[in-house]
Amino acid sequence: MKYFYLIAILGFCIACQSSQKLKGKDLSSGWNYGDILEYQLNVPNNPSLVINHTPDYQYENLYLLIEQKLGSQDKIDTVSLQLADELGYWKGDCSTTNCKLSLEGLIEANSESIRLHQYSREKTLQHIRSIDIVY
Numbered sequence: 339m340k341y342f343y344l345i346a347i348l349g350f351c352i353a354c355q356s357s358q359k360l361k362g363k364d365l366s367s368g369w370n371y372g373d374i375l376e377y378q379l380n381v382p383n384n385p386s387l388v389i390n391h392t393p394d395y396q397y398e399n400l401y402l403l404i405e406q407k408l409g410s411q412d413k414i415d416t417v418s419l420q421l422a423d424e425l426g427y428w429k430g431d432c433s434t435t436n437c438k439l440s441l442e443g444l445i446e447a448n449s450e451s452i453r454l455h456q457y458s459r460e461k462t463l464q465h466i467r468s469i470d471i472v473y
Contacts, residue, residue: 359388360471362454368462375454377471385445385473389421389430391437395465398422403455406446416457417444436467445471 360377379385389400399418406413421439422428430439445452452471456463 358473360473362469362471365463365466365468368464369456369466370462371456371458371460373456375469377452377454378450379452379471379473380448380450381473382447383473384442384447385449385471386440386442387419387444388470388472389419389437389439389441390467390470391421391439392435392465392467393428393432393437395421395437397458398426400463400466401457403457404444405453405455406449407451408446408449413446415444419444440472 358381360379362375362377363373391400399420399422401416401418404415404417406415419439419441420429421437428437428439430437432438454469456466
């Protein structure tokens, strides 16, 4: 019986741990080419990038330039994030009004700051609602 209580308390403690979320700028009115999303963080684990977009987003990918400050080192990457599969179906959780895709491995642990640049050919990118960082 004492093991039951120990397991119950342990399960409760694990359930209470929640992830932290750094909310990005509201992009529902469009993401201009020159607008940079900036996040200040310093977390020991690997954060996820969470893309929130509408099903009306007109492309199957999203091009980003990602700048990371890692102590005295700066890391810059250009990435193409696949939001849809080869048949055009959205990846992640999608409803009739919103799609949410969580991507891991793009942001390194212990990054002090992150800067995201919209790197498409569009002057203003429509239907991306926000980009959040969850850790």
